[in-house]
Amino acid sequence: MSERSCGQLCHNPYLPLPMLIMRIADEVDDRTIKSFDLAFKNVNDADQFTYTPGQFCELSIFGQGEAPFGIASSPVETGFLRFTVKQAGVVTSKLHSLKEGDSIGIRGPLGNTFPLELMHGKNIVVIGGGFAFTTLRSLIITLLDQRADYGDITVVYGARTPGLLMYKNDLNAWEQRGDIKVVQTIDVAAPGWERQVGFVPAVVEQTAPSAANTVGIICGPPVMIRFTLPVMTKLGFGSEQIYTSLENRMKCGIGKCGRCNVGRKYVCLDGPVFSMAQLAELPAEY
Amino acid sequence: MGEKYLLTKDNLTAWISQLQQHGRLIAPVMRADELRYDYADGAREVVLGQHNTRRSAKWVFFPQHEVLLRYGKRLDDYSQITDTVIDNTPQVLLGVTPCDARSFVMLDRIFGQGTCQDPYYCARRANTLVIACACAHPTSTCFCNAFGSGPADSTGADVLLYPVDGDYVVELVSDAGKQIGLDWHLPLANEAAIERAEAITAAAAERLQPIELTAGIEQDLAGLFESGLWREVAEKCIACGTCTYNCPECHCFNIVDSELASGGARLRGWDACMFPQFTAQASGYNPRPDQASRWRQRVMHKFSYLPANVGLFGCVGCGRCIVSCPVRLDIRQVLQRVHQEALTRAAAAPGKEG
Ligand SMILES: Cc1cc2nc3c(=O)[nH]c(=O)nc-3n(C[C@H](O)[C@H](O)[C@H](O)COP(=O)(O)OP(=O)(O)OC[C@H]3O[C@@H](n4cnc5c(N)ncnc54)[C@H](O)[C@@H]3O)c2cc1C
Ligand code: SF4
Ligand code: SF4
Numbered sequence: 001m002s003e004r005s006c007g008q009l010c011h012n013p014y015l016p017l018p019m020l021i022m023r024i025a026d027e028v029d030d031r032t033i034k035s036f037d038l039a040f041k042n043v044n045d046a047d048q049f050t051y052t053p054g055q056f057c058e059l060s061i062f063g064q065g066e067a068p069f070g071i072a073s074s075p076v077e078t079g080f081l082r083f084t085v086k087q088a089g090v091v092t093s094k095l096h097s098l099k100e101g102d103s104i105g106i107r108g109p110l111g112n113t114f115p116l117e118l119m120h121g122k123n124i125v126v127i128g129g130g131f132a133f134t135t136l137r138s139l140i141i142t143l144l145d146q147r148a149d150y151g152d153i154t155v156v157y158g159a160r161t162p163g164l165l166m167y168k169n170d171l172n173a174w175e176q177r178g179d180i181k182v183v184q185t186i187d188v189a190a191p192g193w194e195r196q197v198g199f200v201p202a203v204v205e206q207t208a209p210s211a212a213n214t215v216g217i218i219c220g221p222p223v224m225i226r227f228t229l230p231v232m233t234k235l236g237f238g239s240e241q242i243y244t245s246l247e248n249r250m251k252c253g254i255g256k257c258g259r260c261n262v263g264r265k266y267v268c269l270d271g272p273v274f275s276m277a278q279l280a281e282l283p284a285e286y
Numbered sequence: 287m288g289e290k291y292l293l294t295k296d297n298l299t300a301w302i303s304q305l306q307q308h309g310r311l312i313a314p315v316m317r318a319d320e321l322r323y324d325y326a327d328g329a330r331e332v333v334l335g336q337h338n339t340r341r342s343a344k345w346v347f348f349p350q351h352e353v354l355l356r357y358g359k360r361l362d363d364y365s366q367i368t369d370t371v372i373d374n375t376p377q378v379l380l381g382v383t384p385c386d387a388r389s390f391v392m393l394d395r396i397f398g399q400g401t402c403q404d405p406y407y408c409a410r411r412a413n414t415l416v417i418a419c420a421c422a423h424p425t426s427t428c429f430c431n432a433f434g435s436g437p438a439d440s441t442g443a444d445v446l447l448y449p450v451d452g453d454y455v456v457e458l459v460s461d462a463g464k465q466i467g468l469d470w471h472l473p474l475a476n477e478a479a480i481e482r483a484e485a486i487t488a489a490a491a492e493r494l495q496p497i498e499l500t501a502g503i504e505q506d507l508a509g510l511f512e513s514g515l516w517r518e519v520a521e522k523c524i525a526c527g528t529c530t531y532n533c534p535e536c537h538c539f540n541i542v543d544s545e546l547a548s549g550g551a552r553l554r555g556w557d558a559c560m561f562p563q564f565t566a567q568a569s570g571y572n573p574r575p576d577q578a579s580r581w582r583q584r585v586m587h588k589f590s591y592l593p594a595n596v597g598l599f600g601c602v603g604c605g606r607c608i609v610s611c612p613v614r615l616d617i618r619q620v621l622q623r624v625h626q627e628a629l630t631r632a633a634a635a636p637g638k639e640g
């Protein structure tokens with residue numbers, strides 16, 4: 001009874017924090033992906049909420065439920081939290097029907113982070129595909145904020161068509177800077193597109209970032225990752241130099257509900273960010 | 287082991303009334319011809335010292351459905367959220383089997399430890415006195431002995447009762463048990479009663495079939511993730527989830543919202559790794575695409591991941607999953623197969639003595 005470790009009750013981890021939807025923006029031209037910029041309704045919550053790129057939250061809509069989403073804003077962008085959501089099912093469809101000024105809830109920040117400490121002083125290669133660019137945006141903005149702490153930064157981002165590349169304003173702004181190399185690519189040539197054409201693995205091979213003293217971060221559809229990894233190996237990347245983020249189905253987000261495990265690791269607690277070396281130790285249940 | 291006390295059959299009713307003063311009573315009772323743990327009116331209803339119930343006692347701390355929070359009619363009005371449904375009612379859980387009491391220790395490590403604690407589970411757990419009853423009636427599906435446990439194991443109990451011909455020898459196990467035991471003013475048990483109590487549980491232990499299942503199981507499983515044995519094991523499984531619902535250690539859950547005219551509730555309910563939808567992702571992709579991968583998860587979680595993560599098996603050997611499986615799948619046989627398979631592989635592996 002009383003002598004057990006359950007004595008100390010922390011705050012209720014299932015209770016969502018109230019948020020206001022400040023801004024909603026379409027990210028792609030087929031309108032299936034929208035960004036939601038949220039503001040805390042309670043000043044206290046805002047003060048206590050600190051996060052690092054790579055982390056996620058459970059977005060909560062009463063009556064519909066909860067679903068996990070990576071945090072797409074960077075901690076250096078103050079005043080809002082951004083989530084970029086693709087319409088998929090119950091919660092995401094309801095989210096897409098909400099308007100600026102509506103309220104929703106969040107639980108978080110949850111999960112681990114990109115290995116910022118390890119990345120310190122190193123060259124960084126960020127490879128993204130499709131709509132899995134959310135936490136990569138958070139990461140890149142954070143890196144650029146402390147630009148002097150890192151070596152060369154290379155970004156390769158691909159989508160099927162120009163209209164499916166997200167965060168166009170950010171991408172174009174980064175292209176204007178001299179201190180980051182941005183390669184945007186689409187699968188097949190399209191009228192008016194003057195940038196790269198080709199699949200991400202091939203474009204990574206052409207761009208050929210050096211593996212020496214470099215950390216690679218890769219997020220995207222499983223096929224893209226599968227075909228890009230051999231390219232990176234060829235470029236000399238070891239499995240401990242490459243990180244990715246997993247998207248196993250989740251509910252609690254706090255290591256209790258037993259849904260998201262890959263082998264003995266819980267993606268919600270031990271992840272979502274794993275190095276390829278860590279994943280090699282685990283069964284391929286993702 | 288501390289002092290042991292005697293609770294005679296003549297005093298049982300009064301003692302149970304005393305427990306009811308302490309908290310809401312939950313005990314094995316007959317409901318619709320089935321022995322189950324349920325809220326009990328009083329001594330008249332309580333059935334002590336019987337065989338295991340079909341369902342475990344985990345619902346006392348982790349109910350099959352519970353409200354996590356309620357919200358008002360206007361879904362966006364967060365001022366109306368309440369999470370005051372945390373249940374601090376003092377309770378006495380009387381007469382659980384030692385395997386059920388022991389199961390709480392593993393659940394404590396899931397819900398009560400880690401980066402954050404589960405307030406709903408912890409509140410119930412902290413306010414519930416667990417009085418276990420030593421097991422005099424092991425059945426053919428019991429295998430607590432495979433875990434180094436037995437009919438008189440007091441792990442997880444605050445108080446342990448030994449049935450002795452209608453009377454009970456009472457052992458105060460935890461600090462909480464010793465504390466409340468002071469109020470009972472029970473006489474010390476005499477030598478004869480204690481010897482009789484020990485003889486009865488020893489006889490019960492004798493009736494358990496000797497079984498070796500857990501030695502080296504983690505290492506055995508480590509090499510068998512890709513083994514074809516899971517497909518063979520899962521062939522008959524109809525993915526009904528009964529094994530996990532009745533299991534005292536299974537603790538997977540789902541969270542869903544229920545909308546009512548007056549407002550709504552966010553509910554938590556038991557879920558199971560044996561269900562195909564459990565890990566299905568929004569894209570339609572499922573990392574556990576077949577029943578073989580789900581059976582593997584059930585066994586790996588209980589006998590490999592939990593020992594590695596929290597230091598305890600996710601099984602106490604109560605045998606409920608064996609009794610209740612509609613297609614008679616037997617986890618003991620599966621563990622034996624795992625062991626054989628590992629031996630076969632070791633023998634076949636070149637360069638290793640087999
Ligand atoms: C760490 C993490 C980060 C993520 N980050 C992002 C992100 O930044 N952006 C983003 O858009 N997504 C992200 N996701 C994915 C996102 O969580 C899912 O898209 C979301 O959970 C879908 O929720 P939903 O309620 O809309 O879908 P659900 O209603 O849960 O349905 C999902 C799918 O499940 C299937 N399904 C549901 N119910 C049934 C049924 N009864 N029978 C059969 N099939 C059924 C359907 O195929 C459906 O499309 C992330 C996931 C994780 C784990
Ligand atoms: S797995 Fe089966 S035998 Fe083991 S604790 Fe659960 S129900 Fe009992
Ligand atoms: S009870 Fe038997 S049939 Fe049902 S899910 Fe469990 S193993 Fe499969």
Ligand code: FES
Binds near residue numbers: 249253255259260261
């Ligand atoms: S989402 Fe519940 S354990 Fe990870």
